Amino acid sequence: MTDVMVFTDLDGSLLDHETYAFDAALPALEALARADIPVSIVSSKTRAEIVPLVSQLKLEGPIIAENGAVIAYPEGSVDSAGHIDDIRQALEALPENLRADIKGFGDMSIAEISQLTGLGEAASALAAQREASEPFLWSGEGAPDKDLFADKGFHIIRGGRFYHIIPGRDKADAIRRVTSQMAKPDAKIWALGDGPNDLSMLLAATKGALIFNPSLQVTAQLPIKHSLYLTKQAGPSGWAEAIFTFLGEKKT
Ligand SMILES: [Mg+2]
Structure with missing residues (x-):
């Protein structure tokens, strides 16, 4: 203490x-x-x-x-407040047009993450080891709906480079x-x-x-x-x- x-x-x-x-x-x-x-x-x-x-x-x-x-x-x-597999499942359950607007770390190669973050390949591999949240790029109009995953208990927040799907903590x-x-x-x-x-x-x-x-x-x-x-x-x-x-x- x-x-x-x-x-x-x-x-x-x-x-x-x-x-x-x-x-x-x-x-x-x-x-x-x-x-x-x-x-x-x-x-x-x-x-x-x-x-x-x-x-x-x-x-x-x-x-x-x-x-x-x-x-x-x-x-x-x-x-851990959640599990990455549940977030990935929620992504795959989206209607096709919405799913196409979201590119998560789980959809990217290490080389792509490296290019987007400016981190080296080894550091990017560590950044890809998500346990309970998923950063993503959004290519849809405006900003993504904050409540897109509300029924699953996930929130969307905006970081420096990416949006993030986070469990409720x-x-x-x-x-x-x-x-x-x-x-x-x-x-x-x-x-x-x-x-x-x-x-x-x-x-x-x-x-x-x-x-x-x-x-x-x-x-x-x-x-x-x-x-x-x-x-x-x-x-x-x-x-x-x-x-x-x-x-x-x-x-x-
Ligand atoms: Mg800072």
Whole structure:
């Protein structure tokens, strides 16, 4: 049981948006480890993509993958909100004209995923290892109907590059689930992210940090009254800036 837990986005936050480097965040990660504060990744990436990074960074918190659909606990148990086979079945059950407008990762080769994401072939193979959610491209008119799979209990959300079919659990739900399992009832949650899809988790946290990202206009989407810490620096430097600020406040 812990009294502070850190939840963080990856790209543009803990990792540099362009180079995926994290060196600038290392002193802050070491300070958190010394303070016995676990760090959890919360990402749209798959568990297979996140696990190598977590071991490289020696992070001890649970992993929240696929936008909240998959939670992997440090002792090895995996809590999945759904199953990819059920999502694929729901796709195949669509009327032919609708089905033709949706191209999911399961319909793509690794080379196609690599081309669309800019990831290398090996990383794309890890991105294709979906367990409980399906990213897709939409070629129909306008946006896909959010309730297309409502009868199956699935939602459609919009990410940076793709739409995603997710089971009925999002990032904020997953964080609540993890803290109820692992944290003291009065635990403090620190959350860090740079994107519009991170805002709900940042605003729900005890302390939230919005990492500066020159290519996203996220501050324009903030409520007038908020207590988020807005970093001056971008990516892992901004990440470290926020963590050292929060750690400093903790001591006082
Ligand atoms: Mg991000």
